[in-house]
Amino acid sequence: MYGLAVSQIVPPLCVWLKRDLRVVDHAALSAAIERAQGGDVFCVFVYEPEIFCQPEIHSRHLTFQRECLIDLEKSLQQLRIRLITRQGDAVTVLEQLRRETGFSKLFAHEETGTAISYARDQRVRHWAQTVGVQFEEFSQNGVVRRLNSRDGWNRYWESKMNQPQTVVHPLPRHCVNKTVVQLPSAGLLQPIDLGYEKKQMDCQPGGEHNAGMILQDFVDNRGQFYSGRISSPVTAPKSCSRLSAHLAFGAISIRRVWQATEQKRSEVRGLAMTETNQAARKQFQRWQKSIQSMQSRLHWHCHFMQKLEDEPEIEYRNMWSAADGLREKEFSNEYFQAWKNGRTGYPLVDACMRSLEVSGWLPFRMRALVVSFASYSLWLHWRPTGLHLATCFLDFEPGIHWSQMQMQSGTTGINTLRIYNPTKQAKEQDPQGHFIRKWLPELMSVPDVFIHTPWMMPAHIQQSSGCEIGSVYPKPIVDHALALRQAKSRFTVLRQDKKARDEASAVAVRHGSRRDRRGAMRQDPERKSLRKKASVDQQSETVCTEEQTVLPFIYE
Incomplete structure (x- = not known):
């Protein structure tokens, strides 16, 4: 499949993808590759009826998700990693894959989601413990699991955001696992395949590549007017970051966004201090105000998620x-x-x-x-x-x-x-x-x-x-x-x-x-x-x- 010889020696490692549809700064994927020790790694995305049938879900979400998966599959191929998709209950699918491949290590990101996804995650942990699968979860934002007190949370959050982004290296050119190569996959399903009507909408396209371009455009151009133009529905579409959907589906990490704004903040701060031209200096000061405002919202992003993490009943x-x-x-x-x-x-x-x-x-x-x-x-x-x-x-x-x-x-x-x-x-x-x-x-x-x-x-x-x-x-x-x-x-x-x-x-x-x-x-x-x-x-x-x-x- 990848132009490589195949053999069946070391059991592969499995990365379970949920709302983390990217390769840049992906802690679970990076850890799996690092620990493969000569074996193969494959990723699985599960189309779960209990998830996509939730009352909060619309065909627009499934369309965006599919666009993210299309982009992700291309990126994974460059890493010599196969993306498998299956439809069904998460535990049933993971057990089926365990039987097919013999994997004994499962990697995933923590998720602060709805009560349904919370219960699903609990069942997966119980299954892994029961069958002897080593299940390791990683934080992908500033939300703290089992937080004792909000005191000190901000310091933890900024410390987390300022840590180096996780590097994901390609798998070595070794003999890939024959079983992984031959695994059946459901493909990248359309909303209509999942029981949703096709509706004409004008939503943002998904995908890590798009997210990266939007971020770059924001810190290079659009972000200058963020502070003063984000409230009006007339000016906000171009002045806002427009990264919220990509963050929600994990097509980009909040740490990557934070560090891009930090770099811009340092850059314009220095320029504002040394610039002698009044008009240019005002421009840099406008940038400073806008970046501060954007960074404030990145803080609030995880602050509100932490509330649900701490008290799912809300x-x-x-x-x-x-x-x-x-x-x-x-x-x-x-x-x-x-x-x-x-x-x-x-x-x-x-x-x-x-x-x-x-x-x-x-x-x-x-x-x-x-x-x-x-x-x-x-x-x-x-x-x-x-x-x-x-x-x-x-x-x-x-x-x-x-x-x-x-x-x-x-x-x-x-x-x-x-x-x-x-x-x-x-x-x-x-x-x-x-x-x-x-x-x-x-x-x-x-x-x-x-x-x-x-x-x-x-x-x-x-x-x-x-x-x-x-x-x-x-x-x-x-x-x-x-x-x-x-x-x-x-x-x-x-x-x-x-x-x-x-x-x-x-x-x-x-x-x-x-x-x-x-x-x-x-x-x-x-x-x-x-x-x-x-x-x-x-x-x-x-x-x-x-x-x-x-x-x-x-x-x-």
């Missing part, structure tokens, strides 16, 4: 149990369907939801907006809305996704409640309505003065613009100002309860961020005060009633 239940029952019994399917389909009557919210369905991506502020609107204006529980968004986000990363869903819905108990005004955000982030008109063609001829508030158009302008409100485009489904007052009132009552505050303090100790040495992870003032309360005065019976301490809100 995928399903409120992090702050005081919020139990807050929204569950008042769920409106009418509101949910209108939000999901981009028919709420609030243009920026609707444009975001329709854009997301096609592109699989939104900038962070727009993600926060649609969740805030669903959670506070429509009073929808975060789990159903989170499941829908998970199918839409090409970069769905369980640890980040579910932690953010709870944070933006107010059910962590430790974060300042950020409630976004959809009209204010529309005027600030899409002032000319370019994004809105692109995704809401029914508003194409609406005058600029009404593009953010079409319900305010007089009847004759509705007629002349071909956009009758209530027919062509819906009236606002709720009164946002009234819904906001009601949401604030409910959370005020909840957060004034001493038992709820005490529980929030415990959540802050377990999951709250700690300031890092560079100040990249800025602490939420509410979370900081809760941690102080828990550590300084656990015995105090004093109930603080000052409004901004008990109930901090930011209305954006």
Whole structure:
């Protein structure tokens, strides 16, 4: 197969691929090659029905995954390593391969995934122990398994990011294992092969090669304007790193991204200090601010994943149990369907939801907006809305996704409640309505003065613009100002309860961020005060009633 002589001497080593579809900085693959000791190494990717049938999975994820696998197979061939794919339960497939090849060592990366993948990993560990397979797992990011305390986590994270990237060498030109050469493989399956309909979408293409080019382009060109242009849906597609999906599927390691930004940070820092031309100096200073902002988000990436690693149950239940029952019994399917389909009557919210369905991506502020609107204006529980968004986000990363869903819905108990005004955000982030008109063609001829508030158009302008409100485009489904007052009132009552505050303090100790040495992870003032309360005065019976301490809100 590879133009080499074959024999059958030393049992091969197996590398189990999951969401680590790359060869650069791949600790599990590197360790397997190093320990092969003259034997062969093969990689296996398993199409697991219980994984790809999860409610969070969409055909866009399977398409991106396939593109990553196509690229990965080419890279593995250059390393003289074969990629095998099989369909079925992971334990069943691995046992079958063990019987076929005689492998007794299994290498893989740790994964912080959904409850289903967590249970799957536990079964694989039990199987390996039962049959005598040496199963070794490696960390591929800054998430710490069995973490005792968040204290010191930032130092560990930066230490991990600054370690040299793992080097993956080709297998020596020795006699490859005949059995591995002859192993049957399922091939690289299309979504339709896995029971998904083929849908026309405009999502990023996957693959390690693409990830590398995107990273290089970011640190060479696009990253200069990252800090100032990442919020608007008009400028964000080109100014954001656009690496999130590649990180989620492991097509690039977060350490590789961190080190590329570190190199750029050092470069522009020196240039900013020595440059005498004022315009050039401002450019380097802009780069400095943008790189700092990007690195801050890399910190947060693993910070949120760590929450799910430490407490897997937050995928399903409120992090702050005081919020139990807050929204569950008042769920409106009418509101949910209108939000999901981009028919709420609030243009920026609707444009975001329709854009997301096609592109699989939104900038962070727009993600926060649609969740805030669903959670506070429509009073929808975060789990159903989170499941829908998970199918839409090409970069769905369980640890980040579910932690953010709870944070933006107010059910962590430790974060300042950020409630976004959809009209204010529309005027600030899409002032000319370019994004809105692109995704809401029914508003194409609406005058600029009404593009953010079409319900305010007089009847004759509705007629002349071909956009009758209530027919062509819906009236606002709720009164946002009234819904906001009601949401604030409910959370005020909840957060004034001493038992709820005490529980929030415990959540802050377990999951709250700690300031890092560079100040990249800025602490939420509410979370900081809760941690102080828990550590300084656990015995105090004093109930603080000052409004901004008990109930901090930011209305954006």
